[in-house]
Structures are given as structure tokens and as C-alpha cells.
Amino acid sequence: MSEITVTPLGAGQDVGRSCILVSIGGKNIMFDCGMHMGFNDERRFPDFSYITKEGRLTEHLDCVIISHFHLDHCGALPYMSEMVGYDGPIYMTHPTKAICPILLEDYRKITVERKGEQNFFTSEMIKTCMKKVKAVNLHEVIQVDDELEIKPYYAGHVLGAAMFHIQVGRQSLVYTGDYNMTPDRHLGSAWIDKCRPDLLISESTYATTIRDSKRCRERDFLKKVHDCVERGGKVLIPVFALGRAQELCILLETYWDRMNLKVPIYFSLGLTEKANHYYKLFITWTSQKIKNTFVQRNMFEFKHIKPFDRAFIDNPGPMVVFATPGMLHAGLSLQIFKKWAPNENNMVIMPGYCVAGTIGHKILNGARRLEMENKQVLEVKLKVEYMSFSAHADAKGIMQLISWCEPRSVLLVHGEAAKMEFLKRKIQQEFGIECYMPANGETVCIQTQHNIPVDVSLKLLKREASAAGLPDPKTPRMLHGALVMRGNKLQLIEPRQALMDLGLAEHHLRFTSTLYVEEEGPPSKVAENIYQLVKSKCKDQPTQYSSDGSISVSDVLISVSGEDDDKTKSVLVSWSHQDEVLGSFLLNLVNTELTTATE
Amino acid sequence: MKLLCLSNQPSKPCFVLYFKGVTLMLDCALDIAQILSYLPVPVVARSRLNKLAHWLLATEKFGKQGEELSHELRECGNRVFVDGVLEFATPELGMVDMAQVDAILISSCTNMLALPYITEYTGFKGVVYATEPTMQMARQFMTELATYVERCPRTRVCNMWKSEEILRSLPMPVRDAVNPSTWKKCYSMHDIAGCLSKVQCVGFNEKRGIFGALKVTALSSGYCIGSSNWVIHSEYEKVCYVAGTSTLTTHPKPIDQVPLKNSDIMILCCLTQTPLTNPDSMIGEFCVNAAVTIKNGGNVLVPCYPLGVTFDLFECLSGHLDSCGLSTVPMYFVSPVCDSTLAYSNIFAEWLSHVKQSKVYLPEPPFPHAELVSLGRLRHYANIHDGLQNDFKTPCIVFAGHPSLRLGDVIHFIDLWGKSPTNTIIFTEPDFPYLEALGPFQPLQMRVCYCPIDTSLSFAQANKLVKELRPTQLVVSETYLLPPAGMPQRTDLVVEWDPPPMTYKRGEILTLPVKRKFENIEITPELASTLDPVEVKPGAAITMLTGSLVVKDNKYTLEPLRKRGKGIKIESDGSIVQPKSYIWGTLNIKMFVDSLTEQGITDIKVEESGDGSIIHLPNDDTLIQIESGSTHIMCGGDETVRIKLRDTLLKCLQKL
Structure with missing residues (x-):
């Protein structure tokens, strides 16, 4: 009996700051290393002092795995590796490796240059941190060391997002990161094979939602944008530079094309163009449809969407603006929001999840008066719309993933406690497996039980197979052998071979019991009687009556001797110790069924 | 195997x-x-190839049959080709x-x-x-x-x-x-x-x-x-x-x-x-030959496949032309799949060398031909009718398929340039012997270079x-x-x-000389928990094991014995017959006799015989014949005696 222990440092009954510590088969793994957007103090990063009070993390961790490039999954990485100290391997996919440093740099700039924070990681630290990263391909099995194997699967969600399968010896687990189970305009859906892990650690952002069809949501979104610009209003769509933004761009681009609209669409400069370029180079990670048509037309070259300039904020007339970041917590999107909020003609569409504490979260909860940093109060008059475009699996999707990979237990992270509770009950009911939802800092210990692998001699296996005739999956056969243990090696071989290999001399023990039967006539008559008796009593034993008057029942020998005119005949029953049961049974049979004489 | x-x-x-x-x-x-x-398949109807003579010798050699045969074959310079x-x-x-x-x-x-x-x-x-x-x-x-x-x-x-x-x-x-x-x-x-x-x-x-x-x-x-x-x-x-x-x-x-x-x-x-050739020096030779031809006002024809080494040729040749001051010489790439191969080459970064791979992190396309295409130095066409005439400038370098010279647009360029010795055709594909490939185009005035690049x-x-x-x-x-x-x-x-x-x-x-000896089998924890291994030597333990063998998807598993199954015997009381046990070791006669005495058997006669002993128990009419590796108990029909002897004996030996 061995165990897997899981401790979330972040994302335990919470969204944001994903960081989950797992100990499996003596290996310690950190899944994701994110930041929390709702906090500006030390709570924004996971509490690494949980791992060790002092010193570096290198000797306490075997590897770090980053599922995708969102900052709530990788935002604390340079802090962890450079400021706390970690030199071991960090695994992520190629697109994540490409995009992650750009987002980190962007995040650093906002924090240090705008907010003037000291003691934050530097650009140089991001670079040294990225040097420790090993890029992985989908389905490639990576041998971290002799025992630890990891294998990434496609997760959808954003470009390069992956789920990871971890195996140490017989123990295994799957960490999903964020994933989506329905393909969208630019990404495919997550997929995993029936790997039957001991534990599935799944996100549960939309644990209680079952989303309506994607097409309806898209039509809704387009209608709202169109109505607003027709009234002359301005539409602000706060997004993260990569991910949802590209999907919405494709959506608006095709709609503008079809409806022949002339209202300008802007995309906040900087990241965007670069971002689109990444999408072009990593087209193998996008959806099947985009892959199939990219030679003729690359979907990420937009006609209607133009770069945004700060000066455009005060331009009169309708426009649609995509601006970063997506939760209105800082940067350009917040700046535009402040300008446009007082006008009821305008609209803000929040296309994704907002973390508690952000302005995005506040206005979604109906706040119409916001207190800003310098005690100013902002009246929110513009329309606030929420469209769930964020690519997470909904309850149905999570259940589907569980049925695909058939885990022995499930652990939920990256969601709200109340919603998790609901999903947990559902999983327990539907699949009959244990489901956990630890809070941050709380450790869950999962017991695992596995079959023991043994080398079986092919000779033994084949002999048993041929003895029992054709294989029949419904009736298992019996296998008898000697299990020899030498060091770590377990071998199942033929018993005689095993004794010989170990230099053990087998001791042959044989019994011969003699009975006297009162019976006239030739001994063959007695033998015939015994033969018929044995045949009727032991139907499944091979019984043979040979010409010299002896009867063999399996390996037990019975012979009758005596002269024709003797009144009694002697019956010899002889067997080896291995046939003790049968031999003893036959002896008793002859003893009770025939008239025996005392000497 | x-x-x-x-x-x-x-x-x-x-x-x-x-x-x-x-x-x-x-x-x-x-x-x-x-x-x-x-015979090559020409792309334009008025090609010289369609005018080659039928193989006339056929009638001479095969008579009546040869007449028909001669329509199948055309002749060019003592060689025949199937038309x-x-x-x-x-x-x-x-x-x-x-x-x-x-x-x-x-x-x-x-x-x-x-x-x-x-x-x-x-x-x-x-x-x-x-x-x-x-x-x-x-x-x-x-x-x-x-x-x-x-x-x-x-x-x-x-x-x-x-x-x-x-x-x-x-x-x-x-x-x-x-x-x-x-x-x-x-x-x-x-x-x-x-x-x-x-x-x-x-x-x-x-x-x-x-x-x-x-x-x-x-x-x-x-x-x-x-x-x-x-x-x-x-x-x-x-x-x-x-x-x-x-x-x-x-x-x-x-x-x-x-x-x-x-x-x-x-x-x-x-x-x-x-x-006999080294691919590195051949690439060098290829570049030099191409540049010399261009300098002399000739055109270069490279029969090639639409991918693979061709990408390396673009890279090396453009670099070499730059160093010779010939950057303005256009390169044309003609293949029905050229736009796909060029596009695909730039999205497989994960499958490329480290240097090329790290380019996408910038983000830049991994192959330089993407830049050559955007600069207009490398132009690609599906075939010669795909707008090539409008852009065509000489001297130039044409990469075209198929390298066998039996198919594709390359045939047109040989017809076009074959008569002038200032032009050069450079063979780089090792799949085809170049002289054989050129057979149907003889006589040819064009310069021929053979720089096979086989990596x-x-x-x-x-x-x-x-x-x-x-x-x-x-x-x-x-x-x-x-x-x-x-x-x-x-x-x-x-x-x-x-x-x-x-x-x-x-x-x-x-x-193939592979002899399989072992297969993998798994023992369930339930079965394993019933086992009681005996350490018979330092570091080596053994136990006898019996289980039901379950085979699923070619995987073998041993589970505790089930009541139904092949080769499984059931006793009359419904319990499963436990399989055989094994006894090992040599019997210590003195110890055995002492144990028998403890059991209340007093009249024991021990006789040495040969390499063993015979124990006689006259009261029970029993003989026990003992040798170093075996014991034979011969007794009457009384089971109580036999079982008593058996159990006493087993105590003196090791059992598995």
C-alpha cells in the first residue's frame, strides 16, 4: 500500500495563484506556479515557505510543470526559481515557453513601472528562469529521471495548454491545468486516453454551469456589439492578449465581413501583433479547421482589425476596442473603462472569468459606484455584459473527462468551494469514486493499491495454457508455480526448476498401503471391480486400467495381487506425497466399499 | 521472430x-x-520528345509481334523508352x-x-x-x-x-x-x-x-x-x-x-x-556551380523534390549569392505543392534543429526561405502556366520537379535551355543516376553538374x-x-x-535469433497477501503460488483461485483442492526416530542399508525406507498410523 499526497499552495477552493504540490512514489512535483490577481501584497504569490523555511527549493522538488501561459498559472515562476531559488527542470510546451516570458515581462512592467513596486523580479530573472525550461511536445513521454515519467496531452483552453500525465512506477496521476471540452473557433478540445490514473486533479471553474450551445452565445455577443455601435456607442472588450482575444477577433472579423460594417475595430497595440504571429507559427496547436486551411488563408491575418492608439480614446463616434488586461485590474483596459464608464450609450463586455477583488469582478456583481485609488468615485453608467467565452470545461465536460480517463479518485482545484461541493457529490454519485477538494495548505493523502509485476517463465505460462485447451476469457485457468524472490527480482517459474535453481534437493515421499480384500476368483476380477468403482466416484480423474492388472488414477497406482484360489487378495495403493489427497481418498474408498479382511 | x-x-x-x-x-x-x-511526359504539346522515332529494330528482332511492340517504345541515342x-x-x-x-x-x-x-x-x-x-x-x-x-x-x-x-x-x-x-x-x-x-x-x-x-x-x-x-x-x-x-x-x-x-x-x-561523395562539399560545389553559371549569363536548372534537402539548398544558395553580389538573381520554385511545403515547413518548429526551433520564440519563421519569399527573391508557382511568364527574368535559378526528369515542369526547362552551353543543370537528388535520367534528352548542349547530396x-x-x-x-x-x-x-x-x-x-x-523466455504477469494484492515466502538462502526466498490466470488484452493477471475454472478441482465439501506441495531437505534419522518416540511409537528398529536406512515398526507392520532424497512409507490399511508417520516425517523436513 502506497500513497499520493496533494497540497495546494494556491487554487485550493479558489481561482487564481494555481500551485499544487504533489508527492508520488517518493517524487515531489509542483504543478503550476501562478499569481493571484485579486491581491497586491505577498498573498499574490504562493507561500513557498511551506516547502522549506530556509534555503533553496531545488533539493525538495524533482520537477516543476507549467500547464499554460496564463499568469495565474505561471506568474510566480521567476519569483520561485530566482528569488526563492530553484534550479531543477521546469517543463512546459513549446507555445507556452514562447509566450510565457512575454506575459511575465508585461506583468513585471505594470507592477514595477506603473505601481512603482520594489523587490519584484527583474527582466534578467525572467530570462534566467526561462533557461531552466525544457519544452515538451504532445504525447512525448519524458523521462525526468529513472523513475519519473511525464506525458502531455492537448487541453484546448489557450494556445499550448496541456494536461500532464505523471507516472512513477505503478502510481500515476493526471493534472489537467485549465481545459475545455468543446472546440471553439481557434482551438480544438481537450483529449486524453483511457490511462486509468490513481488520481485526476481537475480544474472546476465552471463546476455548476452547463453552458448552452456555443453558437447561441456567439450570436448573442455579435448582436449586442452590433446594437451598441448602431446606437453610436463604444464597446470595450477587456481581454488577455492571447487566447480569447484571437477567438473574438476571428468572430468579429467574419461578422464585419458578412454584414459589411465600417465601424472601426481596434486592438490594443504591443502584444497583439506579436501574439497573432505566434498563432501563425504554432498553427499545429490550433483547431483542425484552421490547420486544414492555413495554406490558403491564415485566419490570424485580420483585415478589419487595426492597432489602437491611446489618442483614440476620446474619438467621437462608435468603435469596438479590445484592450488588455482582461479583468480591468490595471493597464489600458482600465484607463479606457474610466473614460467610457459615465456614458450609458457605451458598453463593456466581460468575456471571461474575473477574480474577486478586481474591478471586473465588482461591476459584474452590479456595483455602480466604484472607489478608485485616490478616493475618487467612478459612476458606472455604461452597460455591463458578461459573456462566458472563457474556455473552461463545464460540469458536463469535467464529467466527460472523468469517464474518458477513468481515474480511481478525483481531486478538484481552481474553483469556488460551494460549486466544488456540488460537483464533488455528483462525481461520487455517478462514478462511485472518492473525490477531494482540499483548501490551500490542506494536505490530502490518497492510498493506492497496485498489482505486483512478476516475470513469469514462458514455459510455465505456455504449458498451463496448452494443458487447459483453447483460451476462454470467461473461465480463468489455474496457474501453479514457484515464486522466487531475489533482491528486487520476482520470478514465477516451474516449482522443480525453482528448487533446482536454488540448490534445494527435493525430497520424494511415497506411501504404499496394503489392504486385504475378501474376494474369490482371479485378481483381475477384483481389479475390474475397483476400476468400475473408481470410475464412478472420480469422474474427472484420468483413470486407466492396464493389461498387467494395475489401475492408475491420475498419478496414484492401485494393483491387486494374489492367487486365483486364495480367499483374500491384497490391494496395494501407492502414491507420492503430492497426490496425498487423492491417494488417501482412494485408499478409504477401497477400504469402505469393498469387504476387507483383517489379515 | x-x-x-x-x-x-x-x-x-x-x-x-x-x-x-x-x-x-x-x-x-x-x-x-x-x-x-x-519516356518523359512533356508539359507542352510541341515538345521534341513527342517526335522521337519508334523503335524500328523491333520488327527485325521479333517479327510480326515486333510491329506492335515498336509502338510501345521510342528510341533516343541507342536507348529505348516506353511511351x-x-x-x-x-x-x-x-x-x-x-x-x-x-x-x-x-x-x-x-x-x-x-x-x-x-x-x-x-x-x-x-x-x-x-x-x-x-x-x-x-x-x-x-x-x-x-x-x-x-x-x-x-x-x-x-x-x-x-x-x-x-x-x-x-x-x-x-x-x-x-x-x-x-x-x-x-x-x-x-x-x-x-x-x-x-x-x-x-x-x-x-x-x-x-x-x-x-x-x-x-x-x-x-x-x-x-x-x-x-x-x-x-x-x-x-x-x-x-x-x-x-x-x-x-x-x-x-x-x-x-x-x-x-x-x-x-x-x-x-x-x-x-x-563516394560528401554532402557538405557537394553543397559547396552546388553553390559555386550555380554562381559561376549566373555570372556567365546562363541559367541554372535544379531538378528537385518539393521539400527536404531543397530547403537547405535555398538557404545555402541565397547566402552564397549574397556573398557573390548576386542577391538580385531571382530563384523560382515550381511545383504543384510548393505553397503547401513552404507553409508547412514553417509550422513544424518542434520537429526542427535547436537553432531553427529557437527562432519561433522571437517570433520569427524557422526557415530563411520565408523571408526570401516575402522579399520576392524566391518566387513559387504551381506550374509554368501559373503566372510565371509575367515575372520571368533571366538569368535565374529554377528549382523544379520531378528529379527523375520523367514528369513535371522540369522537362519544359530542359527543352527551353538544353541547347545552350551557357546554361547548367545541377543534379542533387541521389535517387536517380543522372546520366540515365538525361537519356531521352540527348543530345544536350547544356552543362551538366552532378552534386548528389545524400545526408x-x-x-x-x-x-x-x-x-x-x-x-x-x-x-x-x-x-x-x-x-x-x-x-x-x-x-x-x-x-x-x-x-x-x-x-x-x-x-x-x-x-531472427530471439528466444523469448519470460513474460510479464501481475499478482493482485489479495493473492500476494496470502503468500508466505520462506527465505531459503541469504537474499533468496521462495513460495509456492497457485492462482487463477486472467488474460485480458494480452496482459496476464493472477488472482486468488476462483471456484469455477479450468483445471480447478473441487472437493466434495465445496472447497477448492489446494495444489501440490513440495518437500525438500535430507532426513536426519536420529531426529526422526526421536520424534517417533515422542509420538508413542516405541518399538523402532533401524537398519543401515547401502546409502540409506530402513526403519521397521513391527507393532504397526510398517517399513520406512529412507534414502538421501526420498522416503517410502509402506504400511497396512490403517490411516491413523500412516497419518501419524506422515506428520512426524514432515516436521523433520522443509516444506513449501
């Missing part, structure tokens, strides 16, 4: 491997050089029942061109495993071939020349055709789509199970984008299939050697086809690789054990290994 070789050409492999009840096909390449027997529908030499598929093949493993895009013949025209129902770039690039290769054939269709099907007795007395190159009666017409676009839909994409180092019996893994082989060597392993045996490997640094991801080490069997094929393993590299990988048994083509034809003194150009390699040739079945 058995290996069938279905191909005549070690660089165009096709094998079938039988292992653990699984049938695997390794590659299915097309022996493309065989199409050199055909009919192009057919391709497929692997020897008659030897195997394709319905029995469970999976096909593909090593590179160049080695799967015969796949549509198998998936679409035989009973094959298995799966095909290949990496994604291999699949996409093979699609381009196949599409190019099929487009060339469909674009300028020939209608006459020629079969007469194929008959054995006629073939033998025909002139070169037709005489050398291998089994032409089995050749097949080119597949259609529809066949290609159907064929590739049966391919399952794998990543490098991905372990794929085949019926639970075997696992197959593709490993980077460094030859072209996505090319792979395969490791086929069971729990105890390992077979490596090493094909199309390169240890040079070009654009693909480098070879991954470590997992290939210490195999039981290593099958090696696709060594260099040009053992596959040279013999020296192959021997070094084998030495590092240390296979127990190496299997190679019989041609690799002899120096190349015509160079018997070059004994360095052979594969050497100890023990001597086994060899294959077309149509042969090899029995």
Missing part, C-alpha cells in the same frame, strides 16, 4: 516483421527510380496477406509513397503510425506525383514489353526493369485522401501499445522533418528499426540515439546511395553508430556487406559488426 524483405532497393525499404503474434510492416517505399524506363502510361514499382506485396498486417510503421515521408496501394487496394485493415510532419509531407509528395501524372495524361497502356523474353533482349535502360509485370498505375487524389485518413499521428517518444503485446516508439532520426527510427519492444525484448538516419546537422531535429542502445535486433537500411548515414557513420548502439544481432541488406559495384578495392565501404550481420534481400524470410 521472422523478418520478410519485400523491397529490392535497400534505400526504398519495405519489411514485414512477425513478433509475439503481431504482424508489423516497416515502411512501404516506392522504388521510384524504375520510372526511368519511361505509355507511367507505372510504379511497388514492394513485393504478393508474399503477405495484407489483411493479417496489424500495423504499418513509417520512418519518413520518402518511405511511404507506396502506402495508397496497400490501404486502398489490398485487404489491409490495420493502422498506420507516422509522425504528423511525416504524414503532411508525404501528402505533398503523393499529391505532387499524382498531379504530374493526372495533368498530362497518357492513354496507351503498354504491357507487351514486359513479357520475360522480350524484356531480356531490349536495349538499356528498359532491360533493367525489375518485375515490371507487377507495376501499378499511379494512385489518384482520392486514393491519397483515403490512405492518409488511416494514418494515426504519433509524437517522438510516444509509446503506442499494439494489442497489449508490443509497444512501438518513434525516435527522431535526423534525416528530414519528422523522420523517425522505431523501437519495437516487449517487456523483455527490443527490436530497433533504423532507417533514413542522419548524424549530420541540417534542419531536422537531431537523431535521438540513447533509446536505440543495446537492442536484441537492429535492422539497418537506407544508408547513403552515394558513398543519410555513410558507411563510416553507420559503423560508428552500430558500435555505439551495440545490438546483439545486426540485420542489413546483403549489398551492404560488399563494396559498391565497380569499386571492389573500397573495402572500407561495407558494414562491419561482430557477430557478422544477418542479411536480407527481396523475397527472403529471415528467422
